[in-house]
Amino acid sequence: MPKLDVREIPPVNRHDKIHEEFDGMDPGETLTIVNDHEPxxxxxxxxxxxxxxxxxxxxxxxxxxxxxxxxxxxxEV
Structure with a gap:
């Protein structure tokens, strides 16, 4: 299960990095994101x-x- 701690990524770049990681996943996988606020x-x-x-x-x-x-x-669709 992919995990991404975005707390060290500048806020302006976080969503792009998360989308990039999500797009690279296979159907059925879950991306775990660690953030400094509720996303x-x-x-x-x-x-x-x-x-x-x-x-x-x-x-x-x-x-x-x-x-x-x-x-x-x-x-998985």
């Missing part, structure tokens, strides 16, 4: 622009004040 804007962006994003499987948990772990799954 709701990314969720809405993926839901609107990426047909392969499985919105139903999206999960996020907060492990620390500056650590959010989100699961972005790629549908």
């Amino acid at each position: 709701k804007p990314l969720y809405y962006e993926m839901a609107a622009e990426v047909p392969a994003f499985d919105e139903e499987a999206y999960e996020v948990r907060q492990n620390a004040p500056d650590e959010f772990v989100a699961e972005f799954s790629k549908s």
